[in-house]
Amino acid sequence: MLIQLFSTTSCLLVGRQDRHIMPRPKEKRKYASSFKSEWMETCDFIEASPSGNKHQAFCTICRVDISIEHAGKSDVKKHLKTDKHKKNVESFITQSGQSSSAERDLIFNNKVEDLDLEVSTQQMGPQQITEISPTTVSREIHVFGTAEISCPADRGSVRITLSNSKESADDVTNSISRRIDYILQTLRQHDVKDEDISVRRHLHRDDLYHMDAEDSYHMNAEVTANFSDQEKMEKVCNVLSEKLDKMVCVGQPQFYHSAECLSQLRTSACVTAVENAQQKASKVCHLLKQSLGPPLQLREEETKEWKSEEEEEERDRNVGGATPQTQIPHIPIVTVFSRVSATFSL
Structure with a gap:
């Protein structure tokens, strides 16, 4: 009887110790x-x-x-x-x-990004897949921008020729020199700089076949003036044609573009094309409720330039009754076209 009671008490003690060692797990919230x-x-x-x-x-x-x-x-x-x-x-x-090329590129990029993500996850193990972050997928928009800018010639050139013959070299030289001095004085009065003026002279002797006849000396001269102001150039041409005699011939003005003008024109066309590309990307992002980020890549894909001088000459040939001497010289226009591609982040 005592042995049975002792064994029952031991079992109760062991049961209590087991409940103390294995507590009930708490439920997670x-x-x-x-x-x-x-x-x-x-x-x-x-x-x-x-x-x-x-x-x-x-x-x-x-x-x-x-x-x-x-x-x-x-x-x-x-x-x-x-x-x-x-x-x-x-x-x-x-x-x-708004089915522009920029929006189609945006949809295409999103599809490619999803496809790349699926392929990369299939090639990775389960442990590597858990490390993929949404920030690793690039989000960008690719657009094109074009611009076409025209500019008339900013410079003009006038060629003035002089010709005379005398029996002595001094006489013909003095005759031509007086007229050249008047031409230079007129140019300076109209603010034409010396570096924009060039003078050339050529003196030669005409040999006669008869031995008893006296020799004759002939001089040709040329004055070329470059103008940056068309109105001043026209005034100079009018004054010289009115004041000088028939030994002086004032040629028709020739218009051209300076190197600085062409450089600025090309730069303006490229900058305007970039502005158009950015404006296009901004409108697309506004439509899709996205914010346009900084540019990632910018490249000028194409550039062209041409003159309107060929068109003007064709038009002048079609006008009847006009001779080259009576035609009013036209001012050529240069047009520059630029096409750029730009990539912006989203």
Whole structure:
């Protein structure tokens, strides 16, 4: 009887010690995920639910509420990768009438990014897949911009020729020199700089066949003046044609573009093309509710320039009754075309 009581007491003590060593595990609390406003910056067409439920997100393209109670932002991304959402995005852009090349590139880039992500996850192990972050996928927009700028000639040149013959070299030299001095004085009075003026003289003797006849000396001279002001050039030509005799011939003005003008014209065309590309990308991002980031790549794809002088000459040939001497000289126009490609981050 005593032995049986002792054994029963030992079993009770052992049972109590086992309950003390193996405590009952505590149940984990489950917390529901809530919508965060910063998701709108990285997730397209996502905003807070109109119903006011903080455990839901609203897709503006599919017009449905997304439950984010269990996985939070992962639930949103799972919805963005569905075929239904992608088709709705493409339909939205097509119906909006904004089917430009930039928007098609944007859709194509998103498809390629999704495809690259799927292929990379299939090649990785389970441990590597968990390390993929949404920030590793590049988001960018690629657009083209064009510009065409025209500019008339900014410089003009006038060629003045002189010719005379005398029996002595001194007489013909003095005759030509007096007229050249008057021409130079007229040019300086109209603010033409010395570096824009060039003078050339050539004196030669005409040999006669008769030995008893006296020799004759002939001089040809040329004065070339470059102008940056068309009005002053016209005044100089009028004054010289009126004041000088028939030994002086004032040629028609010739217009041309300076090197500085052409350089500025090419630069302006390229800059304007870049501005147009940036403006196009900004409008596309505004339509898609995205913020345009800094440029990632910029390249001038094509540049062309041409003169309108050929068109003017063809028009002048079609005008009847006009001779080259009576025609008013036209001012050539140079047009520069530039085409650039730009890539911006989103």
